[in-house]
Structure formats: structure tokens, C-alpha cells
Amino acid sequence: MAAVSATCVRFEPSLKHSIKLNQVTGRTSSLKLVSVGWARNGFPSLRSSCFRISCSAKPETVQKVCEIVRKQLALPPESELTPESKFSALGADSLDTVEIVMGLEEEFDISVEEDSSQNITTVQEAADLIEKLIQKKGEA
Amino acid sequence: MMKIHCYERNFCVSSCSLVPKPLPPRMETHFWYILPDEVKSSSLLNQYLDLLSPCEKENVFRMQGDQLKKRAILARALVRTTIARYQINSQVSPRSLKFRKNIHGKPEVEWQLDEDWRPPPLHFNISHTSSLIACGVTVDSLIGIDVEEKQRTIKNNILSFAQRYFSRHEVELLTSIPDTEVQRQEFIKLWTLKEAYVKALGRGFSGAPFKTFTIRYGAAISGNFNSEASEIVVESSDDPTNLTSNWEFTLLELAGSHYAAICTEKDNACEGKGNVPRKLTVWKTIPFVEDECVSGTGAVVIIGGLTESEVIT
Numbered sequence: 001m002a003a004v005s006a007t008c009v010r011f012e013p014s015l016k017h018s019i020k021l022n023q024v025t026g027r028t029s030s031l032k033l034v035s036v037g038w039a040r041n042g043f044p045s046l047r048s049s050c051f052r053i054s055c056s057a058k059p060e061t062v063q064k065v066c067e068i069v070r071k072q073l074a075l076p077p078e079s080e081l082t083p084e085s086k087f088s089a090l091g092a093d094s095l096d097t098v099e100i101v102m103g104l105e106e107e108f109d110i111s112v113e114e115d116s117s118q119n120i121t122t123v124q125e126a127a128d129l130i131e132k133l134i135q136k137k138g139e140a
Numbered sequence: 141m142m143k144i145h146c147y148e149r150n151f152c153v154s155s156c157s158l159v160p161k162p163l164p165p166r167m168e169t170h171f172w173y174i175l176p177d178e179v180k181s182s183s184l185l186n187q188y189l190d191l192l193s194p195c196e197k198e199n200v201f202r203m204q205g206d207q208l209k210k211r212a213i214l215a216r217a218l219v220r221t222t223i224a225r226y227q228i229n230s231q232v233s234p235r236s237l238k239f240r241k242n243i244h245g246k247p248e249v250e251w252q253l254d255e256d257w258r259p260p261p262l263h264f265n266i267s268h269t270s271s272l273i274a275c276g277v278t279v280d281s282l283i284g285i286d287v288e289e290k291q292r293t294i295k296n297n298i299l300s301f302a303q304r305y306f307s308r309h310e311v312e313l314l315t316s317i318p319d320t321e322v323q324r325q326e327f328i329k330l331w332t333l334k335e336a337y338v339k340a341l342g343r344g345f346s347g348a349p350f351k352t353f354t355i356r357y358g359a360a361i362s363g364n365f366n367s368e369a370s371e372i373v374v375e376s377s378d379d380p381t382n383l384t385s386n387w388e389f390t391l392l393e394l395a396g397s398h399y400a401a402i403c404t405e406k407d408n409a410c411e412g413k414g415n416v417p418r419k420l421t422v423w424k425t426i427p428f429v430e431d432e433c434v435s436g437t438g439a440v441v442i443i444g445g446l447t448e449s450e451v452i453t
Contacts, residue, residue, distance in 0.1 A: 072295055079204060089202045093269070095288070095331060099295055102304055114349040 057127035061108075065126045068103045072096055083124035104130060110137065157428050158234070160227045163260055166280050167407050168419040169447075172222045173274040173287075173394065176207075176214055178426055185210060187428065188217035191234045207270070215273050219266055221427035222275045223249060228260060234427075246342035265339055272398050281405040284340030286332040287398050290325070298327050306330065307354040307377045329444070330355055332401035333389055337374055340387065340403040352377050357391070357444050372444045390420060391444030402445075417446040 056062075066081050073090050075081060081090070087097055101117045104110070104126060110133040112120075120126045164170045179185060189197065192213070200212045220234035231252060238250040247266075251259035266275045267287045276285040294301060302311045310330055317323040333355045338348045357372040372389035390402040404418060422440045425431045434440050435449045442449060 085204075086202070089204055089208070091204070091208050091270070094335060095292075095294065098305065099301070102296055102301060105304075118344060 057124070057131045061127045061130055062123060064107060065104065065123050065130070068107060069100055069123060069126075072100050072103060081123065083127070084122055086122050088121065100126070108134060110134060158221055158225045159431055161225045163226045163262065163279050164277060164421070167416065168278070168421065169283065169390075169402060169404060170277040171274060171285070171400070171402065171420060171422045172218065172277070172425050173272055173400075173422070174214055174218050174425055174427070175272055175395065176211060177271065179210070179214060184426075184429070185213060189213050191220050192216050193238070211268060211270065211273065215266060215268050217427060218273055218275050218425070219264065221425075222277060223262065223264060226260075226262065226277075228262070229257060242342060244343045244347060246339070246344075267335075267339075267400075269398065272395065274394075274400060276402055278404055281407070282340045282342065283405075284336040284338065284342070284403045285400065286335035286339065287394065287400045288328050288332050289398055290328065290393070291397075292328050293324065294327075298323060302327065305350045306334075307351055309354045309356070309377075329391060329399055329401070332399050333357075333372065333391060333403070333444075336389065336401035336403040337387065340405070355389070357389075370444070371446050388418060388447075389445045390418070390442065390447040392422075393441040393443055394422075395424070395439050399443075402447075417448050420447045420449055422449070 062083055069075070069085075069087065069090070069092075070081060073087075073092055073096060075090065079090075087100065092100065097120070098117070101112050101120060105112055108130050110130060112129065112133070116129060120129060161170075189200065192200065196216045200209050200216075203209045203212050217234070219239075220237050223237060224232055224234040228251075231254075236252075238252065239247055240250040242248055249259070249262065249264070253259070261280045263278045263281060263283050264275055265283045265285045266273070267285045268274070269287055269289050269292075271289060272287055274285055274287050276283050299311070299315060302314050306314075314323055314327055314330075317326060334350050334353070337353065337355070338344075338350070341348050354375050354377055355372060356375065357370065372391060373385070374387055374389070386406050387403055388406050392400045392402070394400045402420070407416070420435065420442075421433065422435045423431050424434050424439065440449060
């Protein structure tokens with residue numbers, strides 16, 4: 001069975017929320033594995049032709065991710081942090097991003113593959129990946 | 141109303157106000173860095189902003205807060221002005237340069253091709269921290285660089301982090317260091333070296349996962365961290381006897397405040413001549429304002445690798 005680890009083009013928020021499918025992990029035939037580029041100068045690039053249709057992650061998950069990101073990047077309390085906030089735009093460098101991923105692994109008791117961790121560039125992406133991995137764990 | 145500062149010699153920004161440089165020859169690396177704190181003039185910053193492409197400007201404005209915006213402007217301005225210095229041809233100016241990403245996301249110059257003209261095999265790589273932004277340039281050799289503040293701490297426990305991401309040999313090395321401060325310093329040095337290697341390969345984080353290779357250097361082998369700089373090597377974790385010998389590393393202390401790691405390809409043509417050390421020249425710059433060659437000064441201390449520091453007067 002193909003493991004799903006792919007970068008995905010995001011739908012516009014309104015479209016995403018109006019397509020509520022059950023999140024099926026790893027069994028959707030429309031998903032393809034693609035290679036990902038991670039530009040080292042802080043300009044993340046998503047190059048993919050696959051689509052992911054998913055529910056939004058649970059608000060509690062998003063909230064916990066926000067806390068971890070805030071702590072890692074030492075963001076002042078008044079700084080704006082939304083699910084769409086890009087880590088690089090918040091000042092995260094590659095070491096910060098790796099630390100964030102490690103923090104998420106510990107918090108949620110999951111294991112993130114190297115190539116998946118490149119896909120985590122925003123709070124929303126982190127939360128979605130976490131939920132997917134938790135669900136996979138539950139099924140194992 | 142224009143304010144004329146005595147150190148702003150150039151009001152009309154054009155590429156001719158950059159001190160031109162010949163391209164580095166093979167087996168030499170040019171390393172340029174800027175200290176954001178030295179750029180205090182908002183009109184200079186605006187001049188830099190003006191050099192950027194629309195896409196780069198968008199990225200700048202997405203950054204949260206003035207400091208991050210400034211850093212983003214300086215990073216792009218440094219790359220553009222650095223490459224433009226090399227007088228590639230009369231068409232190249234900081235503003236005219238175009239960039240693209242290779243198949244793995246590594247930035248490269250997109251030369252405007254002409255019938256009669258072939259672009260030089262110029263390679264570059266940049267890295268930034270909040271207090272220093274650097275750009276390395278070579279000809280005919282892949283290059284990756286990484287800079288970190290010497291005082292950088294991580295939120296996680298160092299050994300836990302290393303166990304998660306570094307190779308077994310590297311974890312053993314770090315574990316063997318009794319002093320926590322020395323351990324932290326060695327961790328940061330290892331991180332910069334590993335980052336520089338992955339960036340030189342240009343395959344992205346997943347193209348060369350940190351666990352799959354080990355960086356070793358002289359001090360690490362002898363256990364004496366005060367020993368003189370000696371060769372740094374990378375080996376594949378799967379096959380420790382296989383030194384991936386076509387990469388060479390330099391580790392520097394920069395401006396007393398940062399570690400900088402530079403990874404470049406060895407020149408295969410020189411194989412018969414033994415281990416010819418690569419030459420390195422370092423400039424501190426404020427583009428359009430001043431350049432200072434700092435190789436051979438206290439601002440550049442080579443702490444790893446066999447590189448020779450070249451002073452250009």
C-alpha cells in the first residue's frame with residue numbers, strides 16, 4: 001500500500017471547508033508521490049500536481065501547534081499567529097523548523113519522516129499532518 | 141527632503157557603484173557577509189528593496205515585523221549585488237538578475253542567454269541569522285554554506301535532538317563531552333557543517349537526511365577540542381569506510397560572533413597533486429557603501445578544514 005507523503009496544493013479556504021470528505025489515509029487513488037523542494041534561503045516551494053481533500057484538523061490540534069511554534073520562535077504575545085502563518089515569515093530558520101517538528105513529535109507521540117517534515121511550513125500543515133499520523137497509528 | 145549622510149557615497153544606485161571583482165578562480169571560494177546592524181539608513185534599505193524582483197518584494201512584505209523584513213531585503217540584496225560584482229557581462233546588474241530553483245528547490249541564477257555568450261559556471265549559496273547574512277561564491281564547484289550565532293541555544297535537550305537527527309557516531313561524540321557549554325558549541329558546529337553539506341548537495345533536507353551521514357573532524361577524532369584546525373570529512377553512515385571524498389569543508393569563526401561552515405566540491409583535476417587546500421577570501425560588505433576584505437584578520441578564524449585564508453589587498 002502506498003504510503004502517502006506528498007506535498008499538496010492547498011485549496012482556497014472556502015472551498016476546503018465546503019468539501020467535507022472523510023479523511024481517508026493512504027487509500028485515495030488520486031494521491032501521488034511527488035518530490036519536494038525546500039529552498040534553503042527560506043523560500044519554501046511547493047511543486048506538485050496532486051490534490052489533497054481533507055477536513056481541517058481539530059481546533060485543539062491547531063491550538064497546540066500554535067503554542068509549540070510560539071514557544072520555539074519566542075514570539076511576543078501580541079504577534080499574529082494564524083493557521084496559515086508561514087514559519088519562515090515568523091523568522092524560523094531550518095534549525096527552528098526541525099525543533100518544531102521534534103516538539104510536535106513529542107507532544108503528539110508521533111514520528112515524522114524526513115520528507116514529510118519538508119511539507120510542514122505552516123501551522124495548518126503541521127496540524128493536518130499530525131492528525132493524519134495519529135489516525136494512521138490508530139489503524140496500525 | 142533628502143538627507144545626505146556622509147557615508148552614503150552613492151545616491152544613484154547602479155551596478156557601476158559596486159566595486160567590481162574578477163570571478164574567483166577554481167579552487168577558491170569568495171565569501172561575502174553583511175551585518176544587518178550596520179545598515180541603519182532607511183533610504184539605503186529602500187535602495188536595496190528597489191533591486192528586488194516583484195516576487196522577492198512580496199516575500200519581504202509577508203515577513204512579520206520590521207526586523208524580519210529588513211533581514212529578507214538584505215539577504216536578496218546581498219545575493220544580487222554580490223553576483224553582479226563579477227561583471228559577468230554588461231547586461232548583468234543587481235536588478236536585472238533572474239533566479240530560479242532547481243528541481244530540488246535550490247536557488248540558482250537564470251542567465252539570460254545570448255547566441256554569442258555562455259554564462260560562467262558560477263555557483264552561490266546563502267545563509268542568514270538575525271545578526272549576519274552571508275553569500276558564498278565559487279566557479280566550477282557546488283557550494284553550500286551555513287552560519288549560526290555562536291551563542292545559539294536550542295529548546296530541546298542537545299543529546300535528545302542529536303539522537304533524533306544526527307548519526308550514531310555524532311551522538312557518541314557529543315555524549316562524550318563532559319562540559320555542557322563545549323558540548324553546545326560542538327553541537328552548533330556540527331549542525332552548520334551538516335547543513336552546509338546538504339545545501340551543497342542541493343537535494344533538500346530529505347535528499348540527504350542528517351542521520352545518513354557523519355561529519356568528522358580532527359578535533360573530534362583526537363578528542364582534543366583545542367587542537368589546531370584539521371581536515372573535516374563526511375562519510376556515509378551506511379558504509380563508514382566510504383569517505384565521500386569529493387567534498388571539502390571549512391569551518392570558521394566569523395566576526396567573533398558566528399560559526400560559518402562552507403562545503404565545496406574538491407577539484408578532481410587536482411587529484412594527482414595531492415590535497416591542495418582551497419583558498420578562501422572573505423569580505424564584510426555594505427553594498428554600495430563599503431567593502432572590507434577581512435581574511436587574515438581577527439574577524440575570520442579558521443577552526444576546521446585545510447583552507448588557506450587569502451588576503452587580497
